[in-house]
Amino acid sequence: MSGAVTIGGAAKATGVSAKMIRYYEETGLLPPADRTASGYRLYGEEDLHTLRFVRRSRDLGFSVEDIAGLLALWQDRRRASAQVKALALHHVADLRxxxxxxxxxxxTLASLADHCSGDSRxxxxILDDLAAGHAPFPPRPRRSKPPSR
Amino acid sequence: MSGAVTIGGAAKATGVSAKMIRYYEETGLLPPADRTASGYRLYGEEDLHTLRFVRRSRDLGFSVEDIAGLLALWQDRRRASAQVKALALHHVADLRxxxxxxxxxxxTLASLADHCSGDSRxxxxILDDLAAGHAPFPPRPRRSKPPSR
DNA sequence: CCTTGACCTTCCCACGATGGGAAGCCCCAC
DNA sequence: GTGGGGCTTCCCATCGTGGGAAGGTCAAGG
Known part of the structure; x- marks a missing residue:
C-alpha cells in the first residue's frame, strides 16, 4: 500500500499522459480519482492497472467509447466471454x-505514379486522372468509426 | 457560358458539399468565388472542374494541404511531372x-479473439491480454499525417 | 402585389483524441 | 524562506466535416 502516486507518476508508470488521464476522468471513462487534502489526484495500484488496460486498448485502436465497454466487461467477473469476443471482432471488422x-x-495512386515518367516534362x-475524376462520385462513405488517432 | 451555378448546384455537380466549398475558400485552398450582386457565390465550368479535382484528391486520401500543392502543380503547365510523382509516392508511403x-x-486482436471461447463463460x-499489457509501452507513435477523414 | 418555400449568406458549435500553455497553488529540499 | 518542479483549472488549436440559427434573396403561383 506504499503505492499511491500523483498524476505524473501514474503517467510515467502507465504510458498515459497526465493530460489524457484528466481527460478520461472528465469524460467519465474513469471514475474521479481520490484527492489529497490539497487537491492532488492520487492513483493506487488498481488505478494504474486500469490505466494500463486503457493504454493497451488504445494501442489496439479501440475508441474511448469502446474502451468504456471493455472496462465494464473487465470489471464484471460474471461477463460472458462472448460479449467481449463480439466487441473485439466488431472492431477487427472495422479495422479491416x-x-x-x-x-x-x-x-490507385501507386498505379498512377507507375505510369508517370517522373522527369522534367x-x-x-496522375494530374490527368485527378482532373478527369472518371469515378462519378458515389456519396463519399462516412466511416462509422473514424480513425481519430 | 450558360453555366454559372450557385453553391448548391456546384455541390450537386461535384459531390463536394456546400459547407466544404465555403471551407475550402475560407482556408485559401480555393480563390474567392465570384458573387452575384446580392452576394451569392457563382461557379463556372472551370470552377466545377477544380472542385472535382479536389474531390477526387480527397477520395485518394490527400490532405487539404497536399491538395493545395497538387492544385498548384496542376495549374502550372510548366511543372515537372517528377514533382507530382514525388508528392504521390510520398502519400502512398504514408498510406502504407x-x-x-x-x-x-x-x-493481434484477431488472434486474441481466436483464442477466446466466446460462450457464456x-x-x-482478450481481457487478460488487455489487462496484462505485456508490451511495455514504447512511446505511442504519433502519426505525421493523421488520418483525419 | 404578396406569400411561400427553396435557396443563399454569415456565425457559432460540435465531434475525437491529443498537445500546448498560462496563471496560480503546493510541497520538498536546501 | 526560497527556488524549482509538480500539481490544479481553464482556454486554445488541431483536421475535416456536419448541424443549425438568424436573416437576406429569388422565383413561382395565388
Missing amino acids: RRIAELEAMAR PDCP | RRIAELEAMAR PDCP
Whole structure:
C-alpha cells in the first residue's frame, strides 16, 4: 500500500499522459480519482492497472467509447466471454474495412505514379486522372468509426 | 457560358458539399468565388472542374494541404511531372504506413479473439491480454499525417 | 402585389483524441 | 524562506466535416 502516486507518476508508470488521464476522468471513462487534502489526484495500484488496460486498448485502436465497454466487461467477473469476443471482432471488422479503403487508395495512386515518367516534362497521368475524376462520385462513405488517432 | 451555378448546384455537380466549398475558400485552398450582386457565390465550368479535382484528391486520401500543392502543380503547365510523382509516392508511403499500423492491430486482436471461447463463460484471453499489457509501452507513435477523414 | 418555400449568406458549435500553455497553488529540499 | 518542479483549472488549436440559427434573396403561383 506504499503505492499511491500523483498524476505524473501514474503517467510515467502507465504510458498515459497526465493530460489524457484528466481527460478520461472528465469524460467519465474513469471514475474521479481520490484527492489529497490539497487537491492532488492520487492513483493506487488498481488505478494504474486500469490505466494500463486503457493504454493497451488504445494501442489496439479501440475508441474511448469502446474502451468504456471493455472496462465494464473487465470489471464484471460474471461477463460472458462472448460479449467481449463480439466487441473485439466488431472492431477487427472495422479495422479491416479501414485497411481496405486505404489499400484501394494506395493501389490507385501507386498505379498512377507507375505510369508517370517522373522527369522534367510536364505530362503527368496522375494530374490527368485527378482532373478527369472518371469515378462519378458515389456519396463519399462516412466511416462509422473514424480513425481519430 | 450558360453555366454559372450557385453553391448548391456546384455541390450537386461535384459531390463536394456546400459547407466544404465555403471551407475550402475560407482556408485559401480555393480563390474567392465570384458573387452575384446580392452576394451569392457563382461557379463556372472551370470552377466545377477544380472542385472535382479536389474531390477526387480527397477520395485518394490527400490532405487539404497536399491538395493545395497538387492544385498548384496542376495549374502550372510548366511543372515537372517528377514533382507530382514525388508528392504521390510520398502519400502512398504514408498510406502504407497507416495500413501496416492497422494491420498489426487487426492481427493481434484477431488472434486474441481466436483464442477466446466466446460462450457464456467469463474466461477471456482478450481481457487478460488487455489487462496484462505485456508490451511495455514504447512511446505511442504519433502519426505525421493523421488520418483525419 | 404578396406569400411561400427553396435557396443563399454569415456565425457559432460540435465531434475525437491529443498537445500546448498560462496563471496560480503546493510541497520538498536546501 | 526560497527556488524549482509538480500539481490544479481553464482556454486554445488541431483536421475535416456536419448541424443549425438568424436573416437576406429569388422565383413561382395565388
